[in-house]
Amino acid sequence: MSSRSRVPRPAARRLSLYLRELKLRARDGSATISSRQLGExxxxxxxxxxxDLAHFGHFGQPGVGYRCVDLLERLRMIMGIDRAWPCVLVGAGNIGRALLSYRRFEEDGFEIKAVFDRSRDIVGTTIAGHKVRPIEDLARGVASLKAEIGIVAVPADAAPAVAAMLVDARIRGILNFTPCRLDVPAAICVRNVDFSVALEQLAFDVSLAAAQDDES
Amino acid sequence: MSSRSRVPRPAARRLSLYLRELKLRARDGSATISSRQLGExxxxxxxxxxxDLAHFGHFGQPGVGYRCVDLLERLRMIMGIDRAWPCVLVGAGNIGRALLSYRRFEEDGFEIKAVFDRSRDIVGTTIAGHKVRPIEDLARGVASLKAEIGIVAVPADAAPAVAAMLVDARIRGILNFTPCRLDVPAAICVRNVDFSVALEQLAFDVSLAAAQDDES
Incomplete structure (x- = not known):
């Protein structure tokens, strides 16, 4: 495990992009991929x-490239995702519902074990096979399910309180779909999913493409 | 515009992260931010x-840092998002509904001008103030609304056909919420939002934190 912590952060961030590309290639039936193809x-x-890949040892063969399946397996191991990661979801609104019906999570080892909400209208209903539980049961649920990841898909005003509950429940990582910045102890990892950032990056790409057209 | 196209891609990608951090700071009432704070x-x-910021000229003052509002404005200009970007949304399922009620888009200049769906049950209904139109009207809608960005939030099996329709309609950028890789001409920009990637990165962070704990 110790080599993992010495990988530069940007390289670490790219690993899951390599993983994603490899999954697409493997699904398309490709046996191998070159560093040039991955880069492109x-x-x-x-x-x-x-x-980047050399940080984790040498897997490629000159002239042949990487075997997709081998590299996939190796990356999963390096990233610590070659095992199941039990998750809980807080918030059964539109985003929560979309996540519950997102089958790729389970394929990738992320199983949403329980769903919590504060609304009395939603608690007790069943969404994509999950009976929604009251938010008051969150700490107990995290402990009994041994959940390591909490997915926060609540309205922004509820986010700080939910984050605090997850911290108290000894969650290890939070995937945050709200626009709030969550204030949690440094030992707890947080990743933010911000749709505005994706749109801004896209708009920037379009602007760059237009600028390059102007130059050529 | 020409300086924009010469920025290295990873630096370009970080700009919207700077932008996001600056927006959070400005909302918290901070007047200035140092490169150290931004970096941390x-x-x-x-x-x-x-x-990174030097690629776009010098805005910081030694010992003072960057004025949040000035840097925000400059970044928006550099990224080409200091203007409105009319968007169309294809798919009024859970993700589509979540996006329609996501108020931050409009604050950031991304206005969803029209929503399209193929389901007869959904077409004609109103969601968050938008009357859902039939998918057959997509090309006409893109043209009449001068939409530049298409947001694809349809089931995976419908994604290739929707992408082809958007290409025919002369869209310039696609924000893809499906797990499909969209096959579009190189001139059309695509950004993929993949929730699995975010979860994988989070799991990797948690694994790294655990490895560091083991070492200390």
Whole structure:
């Protein structure tokens, strides 16, 4: 495990992009992929790809590239996602419902074990096979399910209180779908999913493409 | 515009992260931010922050840092998001509904001008103030609304056909919420929002934190 913590953060961030590309390729039936192909798909140089993957040992064969299945398996192991990650979901609104019907999570080892909400109208109803539980049961649920990840998909005003409850329940990571910045102890990992950021990046891409057209 | 196209891609990608952090700070009432603070918030060195921002000219003052409002405005201009970006949404399922009620989009200049769906049960209903139109009207809608961005939030099996329709309608960018890789001409920009990637990155963070705990 110790080599993992010495990987530079940007390289670590790219690993899951490699993983995603490899999954697409494997699904398309590709047996191998070169560092050049991986780089092209992700907007990186092949030297960068080789350097990133070299942090974790050598898997590629010169002239052949990487075997997709092997590299996938290796990346999953390195990333610590070659095992199941039990999750709880807080918030059964539109985003929560979309996540519950998102089958890819389970394929990837992320199983939503329980769903919590504060609304009396929603608690007790069943969504995609999950009976929604009252938010008051969150701490007990996290403990009994040994959940490590909490997915926060509540309205922004409820986010700080939900985060505090998850911290108290000794969750280890939070996936935050609200626009709030969550104030949690440093030992708890937080990733924010912000749709505005994705749109801004896209708009920037379009602007760049237009600028390049103007130049050519 | 020409300087924009010469920015390295990873630096370009970080701009919207700077933007997000600055928006949070400005909302919290901060007048200034240092490159160290920006770096700490985003897991970058202050040297990296200064280098990134230097691609676009010098805005910081030694010992004072950046004025949040000025830097925000400058970044928006650089990213081409200091103007409105009319969008269309295809798919009025759970994700589509969540996006329609996501108020931050409009604050940030991304206005969803029209919503399209293929389901006869949904077409004609009103969601968050938008009357859902039939998918057959997509090309006409894109043209008449001068939409530049198409948001694809349909089931995976419908994604290739919807992407093709958006291409025919001369959209410039696609925000793809499906797990499909969209096959579009190179001139059309695509950004993928993949919830699995965010979860994988989070699980990786948690694994890294655990590895560091083991070492200390």
């Amino acid at each position: 798909a992700l907007g990186l140089t092949d030297a960068q790809v080789r350097k | 918030a985003l897991g970058l060195t202050d040297a990296q922050v200064r280098k």
